[in-house]
Amino acid sequence: MGNEWRGESNNRERGTEVKRGSKCRRQVRSNVVNNNEGEQWLTPSEPSYEGEAEQKVKSHTERNINRKAKASVMEIEVPVVIVGAGPAGLATSACLNKLSIPNLVLERDDCHASLWRKRTYDRLKLHLGKDFCSLPHMPFPSDFPTFVPRIDFLRYLDSYVSRFKISIRYNKNVESAYVDHNTGKWRLIVKDTASDAVDVYVSEFLVVASGENSEGYVPKVEGLQRFEGEYMHCSNYLNGRDMYGKNVLVVGCGNSGMEIAYDLSNWGANTSIVVRGPVHFFTKEMVFVGMTLLKYLKIERVDKLMMLMSKLKYGDMSKYGLVRPKDGPFALKRKGGTTPTIDVGCVGRIKKGEIKVFPALSSIKEGKTVEFDDGRDAEFDIIIFATGYNSTVLKWLKDYRELFNSNGMPKPGFPNHWKGENGLYCAGFSRRGLDGIAFDAQRIANDISMTTTARGPDGDDANLASLKLIQK
Ligand SMILES: Cc1cc2nc3c(=O)[nH]c(=O)nc-3n(C[C@H](O)[C@H](O)[C@H](O)COP(=O)(O)OP(=O)(O)OC[C@H]3O[C@@H](n4cnc5c(N)ncnc54)[C@H](O)[C@@H]3O)c2cc1C
Secondary structure: OHHHHHHHHHHOOOOOHHHHHHHHHHHHHHHHHHHHHHHOOOEEEOOOOOOHHHHHOOOHHHHHHHHHHHHHOOEEEEEEEEEOOOHHHHHHHHHHHHOOOOEEEEOOOOOOOHHHHHOOOOOOEOOOOHHHOOEOOEOOOOOOOOOOEHHHHHHHHHHHHHHOOOOEEOOEEEEEEEEEOOOOEEEEEEEEOOOOOEEEEEEEEEEEOOOOOOEEOOOOOEOHHHOOOEEEEHHHOOOOHHHOOOEEEEEOOOHHHHHHHHHHHHOOOEEEEEOOOOOOEEOHHHHHHHHHHOOOOOHHHHHHHHHHHHHHHHOOOHHHOOOOOOOOHHHHHHOOOOOOEEOOOHHHHHHOOOEEEEOOEEEEOOOOEEEEOOOOEEEOOEEEEOOOEEOOHHHHEOOOOOOEOOOOOEOOOOOOOOEOOOOEEEOOOOOOHHHHHHHHHHHHHHHHHHHHHHHOOOOOOOOHHHHHHHHO
């Protein structure tokens, strides 16, 4: 298994989309075979060219697209459309399939789980133990290690897709989605990224599963455009094979930043890391113990134990530039603050002086010189930004205000974040990783099932009032 993992990793090359894409296409073909039988309920129809009045309710996007590709626009009606074939979209589709509710997943990439296949580094393993990361109705195999490597997680997701006969349409970028106020249904304008064809999908329920991590975030740094070295977001970092002997700066000390810094140091790069504020750091095993204890003890007690374990293992790290926050790790997480960092070896390298710590970046001076907040400066060949991700929901979802805020994240807090108005739902937006995704998927599927059952076979709303009473 270890060798296969290395083999697969070696085939992934940073910046060579063709090579990575061809791997995905192999994947796609096998899924198409699996999915044929699940799509019999689709009701494609030839385009209907509406009159002026109907056109008015449509967005500019659809009108523009209709003008360009009128002859080839298909309208496809599906009870539930799910946008995104990451773990959240797959989990929701599986839960709906278990309840025999027809649904279709639209994915902009040419494979499912594209984040894990294309935009994560080779040495990544699930940060949390496998008991906290499985998707609904399918635990990880017992012979998988506690911390599942990226490639095994992908294998698990591939079997998940086959086992639950998940219907995915690849290369389908959802460009716009809005409620048609005449019918009360969702209309999605979807572009095929391979052929440029545009179709309209119509659905009663829309599940947004396009991910909290949809787009890498690189902060504005004065002078970055004139930096004469190379810079990238960490989603483009696969490994440090080409970085031996180079001066590399990793910006950010979350899970990705710390692990990439450790990886770079293993590959022989002269590695530095920016740590701009207090941070909790624990081993994977400590987090595993903490999460298990949370089932039995209050957060405050578990937090105290966690901080004690961290101090015993690492001691006072402030002289090396790593200061711990005053609040405990789980309390901070509950408040929506920073997630504790899982240390895979970076802290030890910092202690040995093999990885240098710098405070926040202040600007890029001429050439390759980077200036820091404390007035120090240093030269780097490469800067890797491990500075987080953005949700891109607002780029395409037009009727969102009930559910999403201006950052493309749910307005209601956990556990009420997954449901909006007009049959709109979101899965994977609670900042609770795969465990949160499993929670969302099951609630969404049950809610859609209750709504459709309450309507009765003829689609009337006779039982809806009593359903609402039951829910209250
Ligand atoms: C490096 C890294 C490590 C992580 N490790 C863990 C871990 O160990 N444990 C854990 O619990 N969580 C972890 N997470 C957090 C989380 O579980 C993952 O990010 C997970 O992949 C989220 O799944 P998702 O389906 O919500 O989003 P994604 O995996 O991002 O999937 C969203 C999908 O939607 C597609 N999409 C987006 N926009 C459109 C559009 N307009 N039209 C069509 N398709 C679209 C994307 O192409 C993508 O395939 C990690 C995250 C990262 C970044």
